[in-house]
Amino acid sequence: MRHLLSTQGIDRAAAIHLLDIAEDMADVGQREVKKLPTLRGKTVVNLFFEDSTRTRISFEAAAKRLSADVINFSAKGSSVSKGESLKDTAQTLAAMGADGVVIRHPSSGAPHVLAASGWIDAGIINAGDGTHEHPTQAFLDAFTIRRRLHGAASRGKDLDGVTVTIVGDILHSRVARSNMWLLSSLGAVVTFVAPPTLVPANPSAWPATIGYDLDAAVDADPDVIMMLRIQQERMHAAFFPNSREYSRNWGLDDARFARLRADSIVMHPGPMNRGLEISSAAADSAQSSVLEQVTNGVSVRMAALYLLLSGDREDS
């Protein structure tokens, strides 16, 4: 793997390979000394054009656990605000010897531009670009589902036939998009549930069914229900009447949670708006995998950094 930009079009075998390496990395996290020398002497740059402390520290922890040197580059106060282009920034990082660049950018497609440009030879990981993709989030979600279903026997497994319902702001969610592509490639059956105002105009080519009725979706008995975060800025933009209305129609409240099968998996990418898209009872239940997702995020990001930066990096 040369870059990790997207999960769209990803090959099932390649996806399983990354998940299996993440299993090895999770084992490292159980050791007394949680550190591998694998990426010693490599430099990973966290190039964040948007604030995201959670994602940044997850990548930072992953890189450090592999003994890489980490340099945090927040676009605020940088040359970027002096008008430096993405091209010049990328070439500068390349010239300084960056082996990997983890990029978060408000513009959809920015990581692809970087990877396709030839400006930089480093491995590029998309850590969220606009409303487009967030592939490591999808991998950590797939990893979490696989572990819940197969436990220690997860290696080599896909998600054939697993039903996953993703609820919330599908229109703006890179998490929803990346999960849809990855989960369907792994054989899962994906359903989106959203207010009609928060669904893209023409998603007919998507490998997902779209519904508007969360109660019906709950009663359809999915294996996994994934609640998306409502961004504060959406609430003021007339996509739905108000937060109480949203919660009543599209929130996983206590009543809906009680109707789920006892071994269904409740997911959320965090940070949660407790009482809005998810109730605290649901979030803190044994069915909830919210914290496993965070833990698995470090393992999955270690796997991605390993695949991109170790000697075994492929050319395609």
Place this chain on the structure above:
Amino acid sequence: MRHLLSTQGIDRAAAIHLLDIAEDMADVGQREVKKLPTLRGKTVVNLFFEDSTRTRISFEAAAKRLSADVINFSAKGSSVSKGESLKDTAQTLAAMGADGVVIRHPSSGAPHVLAASGWIDAGIINAGDGTHEHPTQAFLDAFTIRRRLHGAASRGKDLDGVTVTIVGDILHSRVARSNMWLLSSLGAVVTFVAPPTLVPANPSAWPATIGYDLDAAVDADPDVIMMLRIQQERMHAAFFPNSREYSRNWGLDDARFARLRADSIVMHPGPMNRGLEISSAAADSAQSSVLEQVTNGVSVRMAALYLLLSGDREDS
């Protein structure tokens, strides 16, 4: 030691134990290679909800000298400003594998909430919470006094009978509180001197005498005089007439400094307002331990991180 939240109620033997380990750490700081492998593979998160560069870099230097990986988490621009609760932040850090969390928080008691919650298994160090406590500051002060009095023979010693006068904004000072508990536990005799508006309403249970007359306190010939920093925001809040008045009544000016015994110790937690609570002559004198306090801060924080994060961590 499982957490270091407070010095209130601390056992004299436990306090001496930490100080003795800090002596070992100070020895490491004298070596050619000032680094121990002790915490290799451990992750320390500096979780700062308030800016404090001095305290943050002291902990960062301490953790790195023990070979821990350090992740700085400033609450600005983080999920916290997106409404994430302390609970979710703590659980997220736990899930990412944080072994230690150094927390600075504007709310008194926040570190205790964190430690008592069960949200996170990591060792918690209170790096200052509201007007409540700042225990590592008290330990570095005690360490500094002990070293001044006993030099190379400090190990195992307490501060029995040492007289310490702490001057300034007692009402809002976590440094004053933490020092009072720790120093009195070690056997020292603590006196507070403050403007009447800057003393708590009912401190009768405190192991300290309260006075309002700095000249009398100076003439009482204390072994140690510790000047607290006046926060700029207090000056605009009518606690005292103005900074000249404060300096005249409660500042260690040149005249008062000259009346101190030549082997008394002049302390300040820094950063100093020179000419306000302390004159430059006092601050830069041989009696001043201001810079030793900074140096000792790294040793004491190494000791605390060692006690909390090494294999020897206790369960209580």
Place this chain on the structure above:
Amino acid sequence: MRHLLSTQGIDRAAAIHLLDIAEDMADVGQREVKKLPTLRGKTVVNLFFEDSTRTRISFEAAAKRLSADVINFSAKGSSVSKGESLKDTAQTLAAMGADGVVIRHPSSGAPHVLAASGWIDAGIINAGDGTHEHPTQAFLDAFTIRRRLHGAASRGKDLDGVTVTIVGDILHSRVARSNMWLLSSLGAVVTFVAPPTLVPANPSAWPATIGYDLDAAVDADPDVIMMLRIQQERMHAAFFPNSREYSRNWGLDDARFARLRADSIVMHPGPMNRGLEISSAAADSAQSSVLEQVTNGVSVRMAALYLLLSGDREDS
């Protein structure tokens, strides 16, 4: 070398020595594991009173490649904004055990004050002070020129007789000043070209010729042409009519670039204002050394850190 504050008055042999060590460091950058254990256990503080992400991460990469611990200290949100003096900041860093301090400061001369003060024993590197000097920039430029001219046979060489034309805002440029002193010490012949409003009042003691006509300077066939960045804030300050006018008179546009000798070297310290002081054709040409300058910046900064912080540090 005890500090690296300035290139003014630098000895030719000392300059060549630093450049030769940078050659060794550049070789390390070609290895599979780009890391030396040389500064293990040393602490380098990046003390930045002005934002400069590019310079900060170049020093950070250099220090980490030498295995030093790096602590970033941005003056924003620090005690400095609480009124702490440079003296107290310096003494605090010294007391914490900083072995090297990389300082960027808006006031010309601040690094010299620090070094001359006795407040701190650490090696000081000036990473840009006001309109005064930026010595590592000059060294990376000299290194780049030497490598372009002599390739693998660069070690030991000076720049005798090399003609260097530096174009732009000479009045405010620390890059121009540091380059002038270093390049002339190495034997190069320096010419400045600038709008009359952007030349200092009385530079007669400078080892450089001053002109105002870029076309004449281009036709004089220099070995090196170095374009300086125009700061946005200058554009609003009536030093020249407007950016189009600047570009037409003092920019390296396509027409002027075409008139340069094919083996002349085009330099820019970055970040570039493409289309203003330099055209994209010039910036991205084979003659351009812009990215080599960035790469060489890491090598030169490794050399400076090595000279200041390793056991071989000299006393003068």
